[in-house]
Amino acid sequence: MTESAQSKAMSLWVATAEGTQYSRLEKDLEVDVAVIGGGIAGLTAAYELRRRGLTVAVLEGSRIGTGVTGSTTGKVTSLHRLAYTQLAADHGMEAARAYGQANEAALAYIAATVQAAGLECGFRRVSNYTYAEAGGEQLEAVRAEAELAARLGLPASFITDVPLPFAAQGAVRFEDQAQFHAMKYLHGLARAVDGGGSVVVERTAVRAVRDGTPAVAVTDHGTVRAREIVVATNVPMGDGGRYSGRLTIHRSYIVASPADGLPADATFISADEPMRSILTTREDGTDYVLVGGEGHPAAEGDTGGGSAARLERLAEFSRERLGGGEPAYRWSTQDTLPADGLPFAGPLTPDSRHLHVITGLRKWGLTNGTASALVVADAITGAASAWAGLFDSTRELGPASAQGRERAEAEAPLPPWRGLPRLAPGEGAVFDVGGKATAVYADAAGVVHALSARCTHLRCVVEFAHGADGAEPTWDCPCHGSRFALDGTVIQGPAEKDLAHRDMPD
Numbered sequence: 001m002t003e004s005a006q007s008k009a010m011s012l013w014v015a016t017a018e019g020t021q022y023s024r025l026e027k028d029l030e031v032d033v034a035v036i037g038g039g040i041a042g043l044t045a046a047y048e049l050r051r052r053g054l055t056v057a058v059l060e061g062s063r064i065g066t067g068v069t070g071s072t073t074g075k076v077t078s079l080h081r082l083a084y085t086q087l088a089a090d091h092g093m094e095a096a097r098a099y100g101q102a103n104e105a106a107l108a109y110i111a112a113t114v115q116a117a118g119l120e121c122g123f124r125r126v127s128n129y130t131y132a133e134a135g136g137e138q139l140e141a142v143r144a145e146a147e148l149a150a151r152l153g154l155p156a157s158f159i160t161d162v163p164l165p166f167a168a169q170g171a172v173r174f175e176d177q178a179q180f181h182a183m184k185y186l187h188g189l190a191r192a193v194d195g196g197g198s199v200v201v202e203r204t205a206v207r208a209v210r211d212g213t214p215a216v217a218v219t220d221h222g223t224v225r226a227r228e229i230v231v232a233t234n235v236p237m238g239d240g241g242r243y244s245g246r247l248t249i250h251r252s253y254i255v256a257s258p259a260d261g262l263p264a265d266a267t268f269i270s271a272d273e274p275m276r277s278i279l280t281t282r283e284d285g286t287d288y289v290l291v292g293g294e295g296h297p298a299a300e301g302d303t304g305g306g307s308a309a310r311l312e313r314l315a316e317f318s319r320e321r322l323g324g325g326e327p328a329y330r331w332s333t334q335d336t337l338p339a340d341g342l343p344f345a346g347p348l349t350p351d352s353r354h355l356h357v358i359t360g361l362r363k364w365g366l367t368n369g370t371a372s373a374l375v376v377a378d379a380i381t382g383a384a385s386a387w388a389g390l391f392d393s394t395r396e397l398g399p400a401s402a403q404g405r406e407r408a409e410a411e412a413p414l415p416p417w418r419g420l421p422r423l424a425p426g427e428g429a430v431f432d433v434g435g436k437a438t439a440v441y442a443d444a445a446g447v448v449h450a451l452s453a454r455c456t457h458l459r460c461v462v463e464f465a466h467g468a469d470g471a472e473p474t475w476d477c478p479c480h481g482s483r484f485a486l487d488g489t490v491i492q493g494p495a496e497k498d499l500a501h502r503d504m505p506d
Contacts, residue, residue: 011071012256012290012329016283017183020064020190025204025221031055031197033380034217034226036206038062039069040182040365041358042232043189044373046198047113052381055197057224058190059217061205065186067492068234071333072182072366073254073279073292075267076110077128078103078154079174080364082145082271083341090341095390097152099342102387104154106370107178114180119188122281123180129268131162131171138271139169146172163263164278166321171268179267179279182366207496209238215354228380231348232358232373234336235481235494239348239357241458243494246344246397247336247360249481252295253307254331255314257324259289276317288328291318295363298334299478307332307466334481334492335363339397345372346379346393356380357393414461417505423448428464428473428486437461438502439475441486450504451475451488456497475499 008015031054035046038060046056058064078100087096114123130145132138142158149156155175162168194200210216214225236243259280268278277292294310311330318324338344338360348355356376361368371387378385417431417438428441430453437453439462453461453475460479474491475484483492488499 007327008329009331010329011254011331012281012283012288013072013074013181013183014066014070015329017065017181017187020187020202022060022064022190022194022200022202025059025201025219025224028222029057029199029224030214031057031199031224031226033057033228033230034059034215034224035230035232036209036217036237037067037232037234038064038186038190038200038202039067039232039234039369040186041361041369041373042230043186043193044370045230045232045358045376046193047189048374048377049380050193050198052377054381056193057198057226058193058200059204059206059219059224060200060202061490061493063202064190064200065183068333068335068365069186069369070183071254071331073267073277073290074179074182074281074366075128075277075279075364076107076123076178076180076366077174077267077364078107078367079128079130079149079156079172079177080362081130081269081275082141084149084152084154085141085145087341088148093152095342096148098387098390100149100152100154102371102390103364103367106367106374109370109374110180110185110366111178113189114185117188117192119185121181121184121188123178123185124265125176125178126265126267128174128177129162129171129266130271131164131168131268132271133166133168134272135169142170142172142271149174163266164268165262165323177267179281181281181283205490205496206237209355211352211355213354228354228356230356230358230376230380233493234334234359235492236348236357236359237494237496238355239494242349243344243359244458244479246339248339249298249334249479250295250337250363251298251332251334252292252363253310253314254290254292254333255311255318255327256288256290256329257315257318257327258286259318259322259324260287262287262289262322274313276314278322286328289318289322289324291315291322291324293317298476298481334483335365336360336481337362343368343372343391344393345375345391346388348393350394426473428475430461430463433502434505436502438504439464439499440504441473448504449486450502451484451499452502453499455479455482455495456490456499457482457493457495462499
């Protein structure tokens with residue numbers, strides 16, 4: 001990928017939204033509900049609970065929306081590629097129908113919230129398409145998905161005239177879907193939550209949660225006591241490792257390039273492989289086309305030629321198929337895929353009384369996260385939810401689902417540390433140093449810095465991950481998705497503690 005002064009290794013949505021300036025937690029706090037996580041699930045739950053008359057504290061470890069939600073495509077839709085065929089096969093027609101109803105209700109809730117709260121977030125109605133470029137098996141899969149979704153009562157149809165600038169044989173179309181600027185939507189929710197006894201705090205990482213009356217969230221800056229706590233982080237914390245076999249961490253990539261002439265009233269995703277997700281938006285006076293894809297399980301590490309090669313393949317598709325220019329923004333994200341294909345929304349563990357969880361949003365978090373937040377809000381306020389059983393976080397995973405669980409693989413032997421020179425400036429790797437897995441990084445001056453390579457969640461060995469095209473590298477856990485800065489600071493959970501510093505032998 002050709003890098004230019006305008007090309008930024010960051011999300012378009014983060015770059016084009018005003019930053020938030022909520023303060024850290026400065027003292028102990030008591031509220032009705034504490035929500036951990038300032039993404040779509042956490043802020044939707046907080047907004048809805050505040051609307052129902054409860055006091056809420058939103059505890060965000062970084063800045064609002066800068067996690068998974070800020071790295072989304074921006075599609076607000078109940079068409080999730082070919083999800084209904086798979087859900088019906090795995091769970092039956094009624095489960096597939098309920099999943100569609102939950103996501104359609106989430107779409108309607110977002111539309112109503114935008115209007116009621118006067119949120120300026122570029123919300124607009126579009127049609128969403130899952131298209132087959134080739135004929136044969138994929139075309140038949142698209143046709144079958146359209147027919148099934150229509151039988152489930154969803155706004156589905158099969159078409160052969162697909163509004164793309166390249167040939168496609170057919171598509172399933174869902175009408176009256178939407179897209180928006182996710183960061184601006186979250187900022188609007190945060191403003192609506194903050195005040196009147198409720199509060200939003202940033203740069204306040206939660207280190208531990210404890211069930212009880214009250215339930216307690218412990219941070220470095222104070223303790224929050226609440227009647228109920230909602231854990232709405234990408235991967236749950238405080239679960240004792242329960243979700244380690246229930247979620248797979250999946251990494252994917254997006255480029256945003258200036259482009260003209262593409263349909264502004266449609267979003268797309270391919271049924272073919274390699275998968276390509278397409279959306280257009282106009283931000284700050286410029287039309288952009290977003291192309292996503294190149295996904296892989298995080299446990300595979302930086303394969304496929306590395307992140308730069310993956311981003312270049314997306315940029316090439318944008319240029320050759322969609323007339324996009326050189327990417328102005330490029331980024332990657334990590335999502336959680338549930339082992340049985342359904343989100344988790346309910347008690348954090350089967351024994352939890354006042355701890356709730358939202359996770360496993362299967363890469364469609366804008367609607368699945370909204371629907372899950374409403375399930376949890378209903379549980380907290382004693383209301384009935386039509387989808388509580390479908391998203392039940394305490395459900396047992398059957399034998400078929402268990403096949404999708406992440407395999408626990410034996411750790412490969414680490415190379416022994418034999419002293420410098422072993423790393424070029426700006427490079428990192430994991431070594432066996434005196435019998436301990438040690439993450440070693442050489443800074444720009446060649447000075448070596450060392451950390452424990454054991455993730456503080458469940459002790460998997462982290463990996464050195466290059467930032468996209470010059471962005472800051474990180475230490476990433478391939479097992480459950482925790483990410484750490486070069487100095488060991490937690491960037492993304494489920495890890496709650498930083499990596500410990502290590503002394504290197506002379």
